[in-house]
Amino acid sequence: MKLKAKIFLLALVPFLAAIAGIALGVRHQATALAIAQHDTTQSAYMASKEIELRHYVDLATSAIKPLYDEAGVNARDDAILRNRALAMLEKMDFGQDGYFFVYDMHGRSLMHPREPDLVGRDLWTLRDPAGSLTIQQLIAAAAEGGGYVRYVWHRPSTGKLAPKLGYVVPLPRWGWMLGTGIYLDDVDTTLARIDQRASSDIEHTMLWIGAIALAGLCVIAVCALVLNVSEYRSADAKLKRLAQQVVESQENERARLSRELHDGISQMLVSVKLLLESALARFELSEPRVQPAEAALSTGIGRLGDALREVRRISHALRPSMLDDLGLAAALEQLTRELSTQSHLSIGFTQIVHDHAAQLPDTVKTALFRIAQEALTNIFRHAQATQAAVSLEVSARRVTLSISDDGRGFDVERVQADPSAGVGLRNMRERLEALNGELQFVSRPGHTLVTATAPLFAQEALHIEMQADPS
The missing domain is CATH 3.30.450.20 (PAS domain)
Structure with missing residues (x-):
């Protein structure tokens, strides 16, 4: 040949x-x-x-x-x-x-x-x-x-x-x-x-x-x-780069789909399942047409509506409307309130806003909200905790989100090293890496702390750079 x-x-x-x-x-x-x-x-x-x-x-x-x-x-x-x-x-x-x-x-x-x-x-x-x-x-x-x-x-x-x-x-x-x-x-x-x-x-x-x-x-x-012979080597190098780009694009797409499905639909469906189970238990222990059980089922139907909107959001790559309408602090407060009413957890929320605090970009709000949602869901499902706290601190140069609980804790190194067990933590870290942020875990029995920090000045510089160079 x-x-x-x-x-x-x-x-x-x-x-x-x-x-x-x-x-x-x-x-x-x-x-x-x-x-x-x-x-x-x-x-x-x-x-x-x-x-x-x-x-x-x-x-x-x-x-x-x-x-x-x-x-x-x-x-x-x-x-x-x-x-x-x-x-x-x-x-x-x-x-x-x-x-x-x-x-x-x-x-x-x-x-x-x-x-x-x-x-x-x-x-x-x-x-x-x-x-x-x-x-x-x-x-x-x-x-x-x-x-x-x-x-x-x-x-x-x-x-x-x-x-x-x-x-x-x-x-x-x-x-x-x-x-x-x-x-x-x-x-x-x-x-x-x-x-x-x-x-x-x-x-x-x-x-x-x-x-x-x-x-x-x-x-x-x-x-x-x-x-010709002189072009063969160049063609071979281009093929290698093309193959690498195809692999990278596939991996990026898989990571994005995995992150969105895990952080959004999975968590909401779990919440709906727990609500329906709670309603079923109330019906079994009460006479027909008990108002608390009916209220729980009604909430479950609302959660199903949320799941449908989440699927559409993933399909059309839309932002969470709650963040656009209420802002990050209000959205986090509502999230903690909803989870508190759905479970035995007592979740507190505090906000600290320093003088001359910067406005949070949409990308930062979305990432921090998803991180809080993932962390609280993990607490609810795995930590066996009775109390949790969410804190949001905004200054002129950075924003810090902290989530703590009094649960049983986990082995941070083992979970991060296990590909099948650390999907949620890896998704949280990837979201912050895209913002030049940092995610830290401190965990021991009785106390677990997740801290997410994102620099705000870097987001402003990135925004200015994108406006100056649209390509």
Whole structure:
């Protein structure tokens, strides 16, 4: 084989391997992000639908409450009061396909405004096309104090079977099950549209990678035609630099993705899981509809919304809005307050602002907030501490963030040396290194201190340099 052919292959094979690796990595990551976006969007939609259904049923029960309460006092007119309640519920609706239905606890239909032919019929053994006992599932949920059921029912506006989410509550004094539902066609359509758009974006990205690969191949082919012996060494050096740049870019991208996913989504999902577990424990120890448990579940739903916004932030590389709206000190105070209410930790926050203190750049605020979030999460998950403290000190030339706790401590050298155990600490250190800052750890049983320091004058010099040289 001629020397030119060997050099051509030497350039071609690594290039194709790198492009193939990049293409596979990009496709895998984009697919994973699309799946995560689908799941979080679906969870958010279903959570909003459940809240909406509960609101509708609360309105209906409030509307008939005077009749229901009067029936308990005046049993002689109970039948008249029931009929008035059914008539009132029959007139209530929320759109063409939004209505209320009433069954007794034995499966007999008492009121159905969209399908009046069902009234009076025993539907206890009614099955959907999949064989599920629809009415029995609804009654079982009502018998447990109320709940949500997914089933299939005819949509009045189309006359076709459609998936539906129902919410039912019992009326024990009358032996009724009152409920309503929302058809989920629009949710499925929206999710399908999101999936289609994500698939289209992935295909466009792959086409761009293919075009870049083709352009690269053309460049290599043209260069191979004009190479001579004196250019071979230069080409070899360029290939080595190109390979190094590809490796560095891959490592930087992996580090960025790992840092953002670990510091953001992972911590929020852990918080949500703990909240839901707390709510479940409260429900198990309390009667139904206990307000503290409901408040905990409501907070968990809010956390899920935060997780969705965090995924979008990672996708679009946006800054945390809380820092832009409230500033670092207010954001840290809110973070410590939220974690204190969610756990047994007592977390204090102090701020020290010296005379002529400098304004914190956005990059510094973001880095310090993420460091505090990571450190507090580690305390919550691993330290077994009862008290923690966060301190922010701002002067004219530097800003210092300190996080301490009274937990069991850890072996700093061992954790930093272990690649699988020190991801969070490594992410914190990388954030500060980008700002010319310094991160210090002091840990022993009963006391752990994390100190993050960032120079402010260096950030101003960097900002001026970037304005003077935009390239």
